Amino acid sequence: MAEQTAPAGARQGRPVTVAVLGATGYTGAELIRLLLDHPYAELAFLSSERSAGRTVGAVLPWLRNHPAAAKLTFRPLDELPEVDVAFGCLPGGQLPPRMGLVAKRAGRVLNLAGDFRLRDPEQAAAHYPASADWPEPFAYHVPEFADVPRDRFVNLPGCMAVTTVYALRPLFAAGLVEDDVVVDAKTGSSGSGRGSTEHPADRAGNFRVHKLFGHRHAPEVVQALTDYAGAAPELHFSTYSLDTPRGILVTAYSRLRPGVTALEVRRAYAASYARTPFVRLRPSPRSPQDFPMLKSVIGSNVAEVAVSVRGGRCVTVAALDNLLKGAAGQAVQTFNRLHGLPEATGLPFTAVAP
Numbered sequence: 001m002a003e004q005t006a007p008a009g010a011r012q013g014r015p016v017t018v019a020v021l022g023a024t025g026y027t028g029a030e031l032i033r034l035l036l037d038h039p040y041a042e043l044a045f046l047s048s049e050r051s052a053g054r055t056v057g058a059v060l061p062w063l064r065n066h067p068a069a070a071k072l073t074f075r076p077l078d079e080l081p082e083v084d085v086a087f088g089c090l091p092g093g094q095l096p097p098r099m100g101l102v103a104k105r106a107g108r109v110l111n112l113a114g115d116f117r118l119r120d121p122e123q124a125a126a127h128y129p130a131s132a133d134w135p136e137p138f139a140y141h142v143p144e145f146a147d148v149p150r151d152r153f154v155n156l157p158g159c160m161a162v163t164t165v166y167a168l169r170p171l172f173a174a175g176l177v178e179d180d181v182v183v184d185a186k187t188g189s190s191g192s193g194r195g196s197t198e199h200p201a202d203r204a205g206n207f208r209v210h211k212l213f214g215h216r217h218a219p220e221v222v223q224a225l226t227d228y229a230g231a232a233p234e235l236h237f238s239t240y241s242l243d244t245p246r247g248i249l250v251t252a253y254s255r256l257r258p259g260v261t262a263l264e265v266r267r268a269y270a271a272s273y274a275r276t277p278f279v280r281l282r283p284s285p286r287s288p289q290d291f292p293m294l295k296s297v298i299g300s301n302v303a304e305v306a307v308s309v310r311g312g313r314c315v316t317v318a319a320l321d322n323l324l325k326g327a328a329g330q331a332v333q334t335f336n337r338l339h340g341l342p343e344a345t346g347l348p349f350t351a352v353a354p
């Protein structure tokens with residue numbers, strides 16, 4: 001691994017102080033897990049309303065054996081002290097009304113919730129009505145396709161949206177496919193957060209439709225492809241619920257433009273993902289286990305992508321861990337880039353199996 005360069009805070013003899021807002025949730029807890037061992041981040045503040053006063057070790061049993069878990073205590077969000085970076089891991093709609101306070105105390109805000117992803121005011125009002133409570137802009141950011149953001153306020157992508165963007169961006173950036181595309185996005189149960197009211201017995205042993213039309217990640221995919229590929233395709237985006245805690249697998253079906261060859265498609269993907277350590281192309285999948293799958297990505301910050309062409313049809317498959325590359329890992333990757341650290345600092349490449 002390349003030698004690490006200390007970020008600004010660390011160069012001044014101190015780590016970068018971070019707050020996690022909504023730290024007992026699935027994404028917040030995953031951020032704690034990553035940042036506990038991050039060499040340049042100091043967990044300065046962890047918010048929870050219901051667990052205020054309790055320690056990380058007492059509330060999150062999978063973290064209790066870390067030496068720091070008995071010392072770190074959750075506190076109500078109103079007690080947020082001055083920090084370098086605040087990660088927003090609150091349910092949608094909870095950060096915008098608190099941004100006045102958060103902006104006063106945090107040097108930067110990286111929001112994992114959807115509040116400020118959509119620029120179009122009509123779409124934002126339809127899908128994230130509370131975003132109007134904070135008028136200052138957030139930059140939408142996918143680390144593989146954008147320069148390091150200079151903005152104070154950054155919104156990270158949605159987990160199913162970004163999996164889809166990884167699947168489709170090479171095709172649209174190179175102008176290889178027709179404008180209409182069909183996407184099936186299958187997601188595990190942690191995607192709905194700890195607050196989900198779905199009973200485990202209803203999820204277990206089942207595989208079902210979540211939403212066939214109107215999912216809020218659809219306009220986000222189109223916005224991201226407009227920004228990063230210069231194309232605004234007609235997207236049919238349907239989502240499905242898997243009976244597994246973690247993981248997303250997206251299948252995208254497109255049609256090649258006349259004259260486009262399979263070789264051109266493979267070259268476009270290879271070029272797109274030649275220098276993206278955390279988005280990895282499966283070069284020539286032949287057997288089922290060569291393709292992206294949940295067991296090759298869960299526990300890692302890696303998104304896997306594979307593409308297959310037959311005749312004029314193109315099928316792309318992408319998979320990632322929704323809590324890592326789809327949320328907390330993506331956030332730490334962005335944090336690293338913002339602070340001039342090697343992108344992979346504190347992030348896992350390998351999955352957990354069986």
Ligand SMILES: NC(=O)c1ccc[n+]([C@@H]2O[C@H](COP(=O)([O-])OP(=O)(O)OC[C@H]3O[C@@H](n4cnc5c(N)ncnc54)[C@H](OP(=O)(O)O)[C@@H]3O)[C@@H](O)[C@H]2O)c1
Pocket residue numbers: 021022023024025026027028047048049050051077088089090091092094112113114157158159190191192193194195196322323326327
């Ligand atoms: N889960 C995923 O795969 C995923 C992926 C990407 C993005 N996201 C987005 O990230 C955000 C967090 O998701 P999550 O899955 O971690 O959610 P979650 O498991 O439901 O956790 C939400 C957290 O916010 C706190 N909270 C709840 N209501 C609150 C309120 N009214 N005021 C202040 N704090 C409150 C909760 O603890 P207390 O109630 O104790 O305060 C908890 O710590 C969501 O907006 C989600 O859309 C999730």
